[in-house]
Amino acid sequence: MKSNMAWTLASRPLGQAEESNFRWIETALPELSDGDVLVRTLWLSLDPTNRAWMNDVDGYLPSLKLGEVMRGIAIGRVEESRSPAFAAGDIVQGMLGWQKYYAGSAKGLTKLPPIPLPLTAHFGLLGHIGLTAYFGVVEVGQAKAGETMVVTTAAGAVGSLAAQIGKILGLRVVGIAGGAEKCRWLTEDLGLDAAIDYKNEDVGAALDRECPAGIDVDFENVGGAMLDAILARINIGARIALCGLISQYNASRPVPGPYQFANLLVRRGRVQGFIVLDYLHRAGEAARQLIAWHLEGKLKYRLDIVEGLEQAPAALLKLFDGRNTGKLLVRVGEE
Numbered sequence: 001m002k003s004n005m006a007w008t009l010a011s012r013p014l015g016q017a018e019e020s021n022f023r024w025i026e027t028a029l030p031e032l033s034d035g036d037v038l039v040r041t042l043w044l045s046l047d048p049t050n051r052a053w054m055n056d057v058d059g060y061l062p063s064l065k066l067g068e069v070m071r072g073i074a075i076g077r078v079e080e081s082r083s084p085a086f087a088a089g090d091i092v093q094g095m096l097g098w099q100k101y102y103a104g105s106a107k108g109l110t111k112l113p114p115i116p117l118p119l120t121a122h123f124g125l126l127g128h129i130g131l132t133a134y135f136g137v138v139e140v141g142q143a144k145a146g147e148t149m150v151v152t153t154a155a156g157a158v159g160s161l162a163a164q165i166g167k168i169l170g171l172r173v174v175g176i177a178g179g180a181e182k183c184r185w186l187t188e189d190l191g192l193d194a195a196i197d198y199k200n201e202d203v204g205a206a207l208d209r210e211c212p213a214g215i216d217v218d219f220e221n222v223g224g225a226m227l228d229a230i231l232a233r234i235n236i237g238a239r240i241a242l243c244g245l246i247s248q249y250n251a252s253r254p255v256p257g258p259y260q261f262a263n264l265l266v267r268r269g270r271v272q273g274f275i276v277l278d279y280l281h282r283a284g285e286a287a288r289q290l291i292a293w294h295l296e297g298k299l300k301y302r303l304d305i306v307e308g309l310e311q312a313p314a315a316l317l318k319l320f321d322g323r324n325t326g327k328l329l330v331r332v333g334e335e
């Protein structure tokens with residue numbers, strides 16, 4: 001019988017997650033029942049939402065229980081199948097968790113179609129990252145040529161795609177990111193109109209400089225003071241595509257709403273929260289467009305690859321202090 005290595009949730013974090021909140025355990029893999037598959041994990045996606053799943057509060061998914069294998073989106077190869085939907089050798093994606101092997105129901109797993117790109121593009125360009133960026137800009141943000149769009153966490157996985165999609169659609173795009181190197185990447189390599197280094201300059205003054213015609217679309221990933229600086233500068237009919245609020249994921253009590261809320265009334269603005277799960281049924285449509293743009297050289301992505309599942313808890317922290325440069329992935333097993 002094969003043994004499995006996994007990270008379980010050992011305790012709930014207060015504030016920032018710590019490595020001590022996880023436990024590294026060895027378990028025996030169970031026998032498969034009808035409808036089950038055994039999958040060897042290849043790539044694990046680390047996402048800011050992982051931190052929210054550790055709280056004792058149900059969100060868009062139920063809270064994890066203490067002792068459960070840490071939830072995580074991953075790509076793996078089917079090694080054994082007792083499901084008619086999968087055969088050994090298939091490459092699948094789903095909530096395989098922070099573990100070397102997944103043995104359980106095949107429900108909820110998706111067989112990945114072949115693409116003319118490396119497997120990691122399913123996380124860097126497509127999948128939950130690409131869909132969030134694409135539908136957030138096109139459907140939720142209703143972005144139109146000639147408008148001005150601001151993107152927060154612009155040098156991150158979702159933000160960098162959202163910002164480039166804005167450029168492709170003909171908008172003026174201003175990205176906000178932490179540090180000179182990330183800002184240089186946004187303007188020189190991705191072609192954004194401007195980048196604001198929120199760690200080293202006043203965001204409000206920089207928005208006044210870079211958005212002389214005001215802000216029509218905000219692709220919002222941060223919240224807090226950054227969202228307030230943006231709300232203070234929205235145009236009539238602005239759309240706030242509320243994708244994430246990373247500045248408050250480590251908060252241990254509810255965070256007050258924006259101080260500039262009243263400007264939504266004055267400017268007839270719209271805030272719409274959205275979760276990528278709402279768009280899974282349209283994944284094919286987005287993937288075709290994202291791949292086409294990438295192959296035409298208009299849409300770039302970069303990966304931050306961490307070697308070995310053992311590193312996952314420490315690597316997760318990179319998302320919260322900005323040390324990740326691109327989509328954060330763990331290589332769990334060799335392809």
Ligand SMILES: NC(=O)c1ccc[n+]([C@@H]2O[C@H](COP(=O)([O-])OP(=O)(O)OC[C@H]3O[C@@H](n4cnc5c(N)ncnc54)[C@H](OP(=O)(O)O)[C@@H]3O)[C@@H](O)[C@H]2O)c1
Pocket residue numbers: 046047048049128129132153154155156157158159176177178179182221222242243244245246247248274275276277318319320321322323324326327328
């Ligand atoms: N709605 C959905 O379905 C959905 C799906 C996927 C992701 N998201 C959201 O999209 C956002 C980005 O996720 P991602 O996976 O693409 O991660 P990412 O942007 O690749 O990494 C997170 C980045 O957030 C920035 N950050 C962390 N703490 C911050 C703070 N207090 N203030 C400002 N910036 C901060 C850091 O960049 P800097 O170096 O620039 O500070 C860090 O690199 C998150 O809010 C996430 O929850 C939403």
